[in-house]
Amino acid sequence: MAAEGYEGVLVYFGCAGWLKRVYKKVEHEVIEMVKMTKSVGRDPRRIIHSIKVALAITLASFFYYFKPLYDSFGASAIWAIITVIVVFEFSVGATIGKGLNRMIATILGGALGFGTHYLANLCGDKGQPLILGALVFVVAAIASFMRFFPSMKARYDYGLLIFILTFSMVAVSSYRDDEVLKLASDRFLTIVIGSFIAVSICIFVCPIWIGNDLHDQLVNNVENLATFLQEFGAQYFRSSQGVEQVNKASMHKYKTILTSKQSEESMANLARWEPGPRKFGFRHPWKQYLNISSSARECAYRVRVLDVYLENNDQIQIESQFKEEFLRMCKESAKALKEVAMAIKKMAPPALASAHIERAKATTENLSSLLANHRFEGLEMIPTATLVSLLIDLLCCIEKVADCTRELGCVANLRRGESLGAVVPAADQDLINV
């Protein structure tokens, strides 16, 4: 009895311990989940997007709730709900792109599917599945291959998928279903309605324009480069009397530029679907944005090397006469970049950037003459010489960013002029084709 009681106590404590561990684990998971939700929800647009999606689905499901609507489409109404869910994306550009792709591909795929159906019908009962199978095979293979074409992949990948889907559905199901024409036309109509609901809610309820995002991201990228140069100058070249706190976090924001190429390219592709009720038009020169972005990325590579070089060699002594020139150079380069960022923001040529770049160039000349006349001991000159080379190299890159921005400003001005009916000067015509 005593032994049994002892075992019971053991089991009790064993269970209690196990329950406690499970409780702790669940508590930990819940806390993690809450933290994650908070951090994801910090961007209120995500919450708004989720509500918009739910709203669009609810709207589309009225096809079921209201008898008159249900009577006209029947079970095909489910395609409206499916379309809303599949087409609704975060940004207006992506939603319009998917909606148009889906509608056009459904029409084309459906039409070709019918053609195949009639062709197969001519071949009698035995030949029909053979002809159908062969044609579906060939069309599916060709369309799948076309999805690899870069120009197709960028904008019409989803359309090609839906084309294969609709074509196969219509062609194959026509073999068993005689009412396939009615079904397909109902399906097309409900897809149009679903796309319309998705696109309307996406545009008219707190729209998120991917073009704006790309624009802001580019401005931020250039500003982050400027911030780096400012803080970098303050950290390494400020004379000892003026001690200022350096903000490491904002200094390292430039790192996102290093790897942003793919996301920017896809943003530019999506932005091309967006209509022009906002500040950008349909023919906004998004390609020029990518040019600016790739020259900003070249700056970022130099900045990265500069950053790590001084982080690894923080005991470096640089003489104060050089420090002053370096500080001036960093300041002028940062000002030029800020000017460029402002110009991108306004889509105008960066008027004052060249002046800052010229001043920065003047300091490089001062630095060169200081270097030429200075007597260094041993290896002393390595860091100074390296910094001079890297900063001159960076300045070249900054100049390229300014040039690209100037082109963007000119093209944007021309476009604006065109849309106002102004005459485009012949000499600037080639800029439009950039």
Add this chain to the structure above:
Amino acid sequence: MAAEGYEGVLVYFGCAGWLKRVYKKVEHEVIEMVKMTKSVGRDPRRIIHSIKVALAITLASFFYYFKPLYDSFGASAIWAIITVIVVFEFSVGATIGKGLNRMIATILGGALGFGTHYLANLCGDKGQPLILGALVFVVAAIASFMRFFPSMKARYDYGLLIFILTFSMVAVSSYRDDEVLKLASDRFLTIVIGSFIAVSICIFVCPIWIGNDLHDQLVNNVENLATFLQEFGAQYFRSSQGVEQVNKASMHKYKTILTSKQSEESMANLARWEPGPRKFGFRHPWKQYLNISSSARECAYRVRVLDVYLENNDQIQIESQFKEEFLRMCKESAKALKEVAMAIKKMAPPALASAHIERAKATTENLSSLLANHRFEGLEMIPTATLVSLLIDLLCCIEKVADCTRELGCVANLRRGESLGAVVPAADQDLINV
């Protein structure tokens, strides 16, 4: 009459000119298309993939062609075709990921949809659409929001979409359709069959493993860095007697590394779905690949700066004693990188890399003492000092790549040991958690 004849001639020539222009344009388009097709088809795996997709669709459409199969599923068989088309991706990992996501999400969404249906049924005829609408709204909003969670987005984005889709379909259509349970179970079964067809053909007919692709790409990336250093040394530091042709194209292959981060991350995510019949197992340390890749990218930033620096300053005179040391340093660094590439290929620690890195470090010491004892005139020392700094910095990065590769080798060895039932030494246990 004469005037009419004249007009007729004009119209004729106008038409002829127009036709000629159209013909020229069509000809140009066709030629472009053929060129594009050739360049896309240069990778035979794309052609094979297209044929595999067509084959899978044809297989799935037997549900229509064969009467016994059609009788058991009826029109629900269309979901097998849809599933095949939507799930079939280029790589095995992506196809399995999508197939599993689709199947699990369909089951979960369907079950929750039924729950909602029964709950709404309890509220009488008038309350039913209200409760249905409210629940669909809330679930859709929450699931849409969860798609923003980074951990969800990486692997379960498609699953969440299909969850919303199935849940809405079942919950909403249950309002009108009493046979919804039969329909949903048929749909689930056909989706399982469709996924099964897609995954089987993807795995058993010329499979394309994304894990292999990631592995090869990483090896290539490191090899391209080595090639750059080799050719770079040959171009700038070889003494004049040994003139060798430098291959600019292969020298610049390193550029792809600069912007490959996003594609590599998505490849690693997809590779985690792949089972282990090939050389990698289910628990292959793909994360470690990304570590190696990001340290290789840090090398690439330095290489980029080096590349452009010497391109811009190709008139630089470097004294022959420095040239020799630079050449040796480039050669040893390149050898170390080649060793690392080979080690990644074999998934073993890079045994000889440290020796090459040590030798490269010795040359940096030689360079330092040469620099310290050399008398430079004016600005002569800038390029030499800059090259020394950049190459030392690059060497640090190469060392990090070698360290990451060593970790990969250890982890891979441990995994192999585990799967053979070997005992893992306690001291190395923490490596497994990398």
